[in-house]
Amino acid sequence: MIDTPDFRSTLASLRAQAPLVHNLTSAVVANFTANALLAVGASPAMVEAPDEIAGFVTVADALSVNLGSLTPQRRAAIALAVTAAVQGGTPWVLDPVGAGGIAPRTEFARAIAAQNVAAIRGNASEILGLAGLRGGGRGVDSGTGSDAAIDAARSLARQHRCIVAVTGVIDYVTDGETVLEVALGHAMMTRVTGMGCAASAIVAACVAVQPHRLLAVAHALTLVGLAGARAAARVDGPGSLAVAYLDELARV
Amino acid sequence: MIDTPDFRSTLASLRAQAPLVHNLTSAVVANFTANALLAVGASPAMVEAPDEIAGFVTVADALSVNLGSLTPQRRAAIALAVTAAVQGGTPWVLDPVGAGGIAPRTEFARAIAAQNVAAIRGNASEILGLAGLRGGGRGVDSGTGSDAAIDAARSLARQHRCIVAVTGVIDYVTDGETVLEVALGHAMMTRVTGMGCAASAIVAACVAVQPHRLLAVAHALTLVGLAGARAAARVDGPGSLAVAYLDELARV
Amino acid sequence: MIDTPDFRSTLASLRAQAPLVHNLTSAVVANFTANALLAVGASPAMVEAPDEIAGFVTVADALSVNLGSLTPQRRAAIALAVTAAVQGGTPWVLDPVGAGGIAPRTEFARAIAAQNVAAIRGNASEILGLAGLRGGGRGVDSGTGSDAAIDAARSLARQHRCIVAVTGVIDYVTDGETVLEVALGHAMMTRVTGMGCAASAIVAACVAVQPHRLLAVAHALTLVGLAGARAAARVDGPGSLAVAYLDELARV
Numbered sequence: 001m002i003d004t005p006d007f008r009s010t011l012a013s014l015r016a017q018a019p020l021v022h023n024l025t026s027a028v029v030a031n032f033t034a035n036a037l038l039a040v041g042a043s044p045a046m047v048e049a050p051d052e053i054a055g056f057v058t059v060a061d062a063l064s065v066n067l068g069s070l071t072p073q074r075r076a077a078i079a080l081a082v083t084a085a086v087q088g089g090t091p092w093v094l095d096p097v098g099a100g101g102i103a104p105r106t107e108f109a110r111a112i113a114a115q116n117v118a119a120i121r122g123n124a125s126e127i128l129g130l131a132g133l134r135g136g137g138r139g140v141d142s143g144t145g146s147d148a149a150i151d152a153a154r155s156l157a158r159q160h161r162c163i164v165a166v167t168g169v170i171d172y173v174t175d176g177e178t179v180l181e182v183a184l185g186h187a188m189m190t191r192v193t194g195m196g197c198a199a200s201a202i203v204a205a206c207v208a209v210q211p212h213r214l215l216a217v218a219h220a221l222t223l224v225g226l227a228g229a230r231a232a233a234r235v236d237g238p239g240s241l242a243v244a245y246l247d248e249l250a251r252v
Numbered sequence: 253m254i255d256t257p258d259f260r261s262t263l264a265s266l267r268a269q270a271p272l273v274h275n276l277t278s279a280v281v282a283n284f285t286a287n288a289l290l291a292v293g294a295s296p297a298m299v300e301a302p303d304e305i306a307g308f309v310t311v312a313d314a315l316s317v318n319l320g321s322l323t324p325q326r327r328a329a330i331a332l333a334v335t336a337a338v339q340g341g342t343p344w345v346l347d348p349v350g351a352g353g354i355a356p357r358t359e360f361a362r363a364i365a366a367q368n369v370a371a372i373r374g375n376a377s378e379i380l381g382l383a384g385l386r387g388g389g390r391g392v393d394s395g396t397g398s399d400a401a402i403d404a405a406r407s408l409a410r411q412h413r414c415i416v417a418v419t420g421v422i423d424y425v426t427d428g429e430t431v432l433e434v435a436l437g438h439a440m441m442t443r444v445t446g447m448g449c450a451a452s453a454i455v456a457a458c459v460a461v462q463p464h465r466l467l468a469v470a471h472a473l474t475l476v477g478l479a480g481a482r483a484a485a486r487v488d489g490p491g492s493l494a495v496a497y498l499d500e501l502a503r504v
Numbered sequence: 505m506i507d508t509p510d511f512r513s514t515l516a517s518l519r520a521q522a523p524l525v526h527n528l529t530s531a532v533v534a535n536f537t538a539n540a541l542l543a544v545g546a547s548p549a550m551v552e553a554p555d556e557i558a559g560f561v562t563v564a565d566a567l568s569v570n571l572g573s574l575t576p577q578r579r580a581a582i583a584l585a586v587t588a589a590v591q592g593g594t595p596w597v598l599d600p601v602g603a604g605g606i607a608p609r610t611e612f613a614r615a616i617a618a619q620n621v622a623a624i625r626g627n628a629s630e631i632l633g634l635a636g637l638r639g640g641g642r643g644v645d646s647g648t649g650s651d652a653a654i655d656a657a658r659s660l661a662r663q664h665r666c667i668v669a670v671t672g673v674i675d676y677v678t679d680g681e682t683v684l685e686v687a688l689g690h691a692m693m694t695r696v697t698g699m700g701c702a703a704s705a706i707v708a709a710c711v712a713v714q715p716h717r718l719l720a721v722a723h724a725l726t727l728v729g730l731a732g733a734r735a736a737a738r739v740d741g742p743g744s745l746a747v748a749y750l751d752e753l754a755r756v
Contacts, residue, residue: 027279027531028538028550030321034280034445039490044445046280046321051356069534069550071577073323104555191754193538193548237751238543247489250443279531282573286532286697291742296697298532298573303608325575499741502695 010210010219011252015041019061019208022090023201024048024078026068026097029194032242033066036198039249040223042205048077057081058088061208064201065112067105068097075108082115091118091207095200100129113156118207119163119217120156121200124149127166131156146170150179163217165203167196171225173218180218184225186232192242199224202249226252262462262471263504267293271313271460274342275453276300276330278320278349281446284494285318288450291501292475294457300329309333310340313460316453317364319357320349327360334367343370343459347452352381365408370459371415371469372408373452376401379418383408398422402431415469417455419448423477425470432470436477438484444494451476454501478504514714514723515756519545523565523712526594527705528552528582530572530601533698536746537570540702543753544727546709552581561585562592565712568705569616571609572601579612586619595622595711599704604633617660622711623667623721624660625704628653631670635660650674654683667721669707671700675729677722684722688729690736696746703728706753730756 020043025033030046037044047056057063063085065078085092094117096109106129113120113130120130124144128134131152146168153164158176165173171182189195203220210216230251231244272295277285282298289296299308309315315337317330337344346369348361358381365372365382372382376396380386383404398420405416409428417425423434441447455472462468482503483496524547529537534550541548551560561567567589569582589596598621600613610633617624617634624634628648632638635656650672657668661680669677675686693699707724714720734755735748 026534026550027282028534030278030280030531031283031445031535035490035494038443038445045350046278047350047354049322049324049327049356052322052354056354070553070556072553073325073577075553098549098551102551102556102560104553191542193535193542235751237748237754238539239747239750239754242539242750243491243495243747244489246491246494247487250489250491279534282530282532283535283697287742287746290695290697297602298530299602299606301574301576301579301608304574304606308606325577495743495747496741498743498746499739502741502743 006215007219007222010206010216011223013209014205017209018043019205020045020059021062021064021201021204021208022047022057022060022081023064023066024074024081025064025066025197028069029066029197032194033198033201035246036249037201037205039246040202040205044201048074050077050080053077053080054084057084057090060090062204063090063092064095064204065092066095066097066197066200067099067109068197070105070108078112082112086116093118093200093204093207094120095197096120096122096126096130097197099126101125106130113160117160117162118213119165119203121165121167121196121203121217123196124166124168127156127164128152146172154179163213165217165221167199167221171221173214173221175214178214180214182218182221182225184222185228188232188238188241189228191238192245223249223252258467259471259474262458262468263475265461266457269461270295271457272297272311273314273316273453273456273460274299274309274312274333275316275318276326276333277316277318277449280321281318281449284446285450285453287498288501289453289457291498292454292457296453300326302329302332305329305332306336309336309342312342314456315342315344316347316456317344318347318349318449318452319351319361320449322357322360330364334364338368345370345452345456345459346372347449348372348374348378348382349449351378353377358382365412369412369414370465371417371455373417373419373448373455373469375448376418376420379408379416380404398424406431415465417469417473419451419473423473425466425473427466430466432466434470434473434477436474437480440484440490440493441480443490475501475504510719511723511726514710514720515727517713518709521713522547523709524549524563525566525568525705525708525712526551526561526564526585527568527570528578528585529568529570529701532573533570533701536698537702537705539750540753541705541709543750544706544709548705552578554581554584557581557584558588561588561594564594566708567594567596568599568708569596570599570601570701570704571603571613572701574609574612582616586616590620597621597623597625597704597708597711599701600624600626600630600634601701603630605629610634617664621664621666622717623669623707625669625671625700625707625721627700628670628672631660631668632656650676658683667717669721669725671703671725675725677718677725679718682718684718686722686725686729688726689732692736692742692745693732695742696749727753727756
């Protein structure tokens with residue numbers, strides 16, 4: 001997938017169009033997510049005041065919704081933003097952090113996923129949890145290999161007519177029929193907080209510029225996996241990996 | 253400006269006095285801002301509970317107000333802090349993130365700027381927006397060169413009897429009469445989130461130790477530009493730039 | 505302490521058990537804290553929605569409560585979490601950021617410390633403030649050497665039947681009787697925001713896996729001090745130090 005004209009075209013569009021990606025995300029990962037979006041050529045914004053959201057999301061090229069460290073305030077902001085995105089035709093992407101492991105989170109994730117989500121990216125525990133199956137996650141890290149969630153991903157994709165990506169050692173991306181595999185990345189990436197969250201935001205950026213959504217998501221994960229693998233090859237610890245990852249995202 | 257005794261004196265005061273800078277800022281940039289302040293020798297604090305703010309801001313040497321990712325809670329906290337700062341004589345600095353591009357943000361920025369602000373630092377879109385002119389920004393990044401906002405900066409400075417800095421490839425700093433230029437920095441700095449926000453916090457730190465406010469702001473931007481240029485000269489990506497920038501801030 | 509079988513056993517348990525540490529902390533330090541926990545082998549989570557907290561904290565292996573940049577929302581979340589932790593038998597650790605320097609913060613810190621806290625880690629100003637003595641801090645940085653707070657630490661430890669650590673150039677750890685010293689670390693660590701906060705979270709991780717609590721806290725600070733000293737020995741600025749520190753935490 002790395003050398004296809006399609007992938008190169010998505011990358012070129014990212015840099016040429018600098019899509020404005022509106023993020024509703026956790027304070028834990030907001031900085032890393034914004035830097036990852038800037039590195040790939042997108043323009044990030046985190047607008048979460050209730051009176052600012054609806055106006056902003058319709059100007060944005062994509063909305064990225066992340067459920068990490070959810071607060072009642074962010075839950076309300078997300079509900080407003082998703083409604084405005086759907087009404088205004090802004091594509092939106094869901095990262096269901098903690099779904100499956102935290103019951104109220106799972107309920108909320110299911111409720112918003114039903115609102116015309118363009119793509120969902122999660123680890124196996126989250127995708128299984130969202131599909132109503134037992135994931136085995138504790139906290140926000142997955143306890144299960146990504147292949148265990150392929151069927152759940154396919155079923156969710158059909159249910160919501162969206163793209164679903166389950167990431168892990170191998171990433172699987174499906175529209176409910178076709179399943180693409182991306183086998184890049186590096187195990188050390190699980191030692192950096194927000195790697196998955198930033199990947200979801202990059203999915204949103206690619207969805208904004210690549211109209212073929214299955215490809216958009218697969219290209220985003222290819223970009224993430226390439227940058228992660230290249231970064232991991234030249235560093236020897238998680239602190240350095242986060243830094244090198246941003247450098248490599250800008251260089252791919 | 254780099255080799256003047258004035259600049260060296262501001263730097264020396266920063267390190268000797270370690271001004272306590274109270275920040276009300278976005279979760280996206282809070283960590284980077286605190287680290288930038290520590291690097292230049294200041295002592296950062298982020299106090300935002302309503303019952304803690306007024307007492308704290310009067311102990312602080314300066315208050316830095318940043319409108320990024322504004323929430324209703326932070327808006328209320330900022331209103332309390334600015335009132336207490338003005339009453340207690342603590343100088344305060346405004347970074348009007350998103351002004352011009354987000355209507356409620358612009359209104360709020362204008363309302364608080366009228367309360368004895370010591371200095372305002374923004375990009376061209378934000379300064380134009382604050383002055384009631386059309387900026388052309390989308391999201392929080394500027395769509396316009398900094399020179400397009402010089403007149404707006406001068407007019408705002410006269411209106412609020414404060415210093416206004418519009419930053420970009422060239423930074424312009426004005427008290428409404430004199431316009432100083434700082435042409436340092438590097439384009440790669442726009443690929444790191446919070447660079448402008450951290451610059452505004454450093455402006456607050458310099459205002460705390462340098463009584464000549466036009467110089468204080470120009471010195472802060474000189475420090476920022478020098479560190480950014482030196483960092484950009486020895487790295488090759490935005491992840492490394494953020495790290496090297498903090499190192500260089502501590503070294504200038 | 506570095507080469508003792510006990511220390512190696514705590515480290516091995518951290519990596520083998522990957523304790524789930526629930527953090528309620530400031531947006532300023534949340535990312536660095538999560539990365540520090542991942543680096544030592546723990547699994548961090550930041551769950552702060554009122555309807556999610558009680559269920560989550562009882563699943564977690566430890567709770568880390570940090571009072572930095574406290575908001576009314578986080579104050580309420582902390583109260584819920586501490587009650588649930590005590591009822592469910594999850595050990596919890598307090599980092600009383602700003603105690604002593606900010607009156608409402610001091611009151612809140614004292615009130616929750618009385619609820620069966622397992623360990624408290626703070627700088628001298630904070631430990632003195634918590635003990636009702638004058639600390640001399642301004643903002644969140646200590647104005648006093650750690651040895652000035654040894655008696656206060658011992659008294660707090662006896663009062664709450666917990667472990668108290670006062671950190672600085674030398675760290676002191678006490679159960680109210682024995683006082684252990686850890687003299688590692690490096691002065692440059694004070695130029696990186698969140699170093700103390702991350703240390704407190706690592707204390708929580710060690711308390712989760714090492715039943716001897718005095719040793720658990722001392723081992724956590726040994727780990728922090730070793731990583732800090734090794735990182736400081738090979739970098740020349742605070743930006744690089746934060747990165748190298750995470751690498752070294754993963755390597756100890």
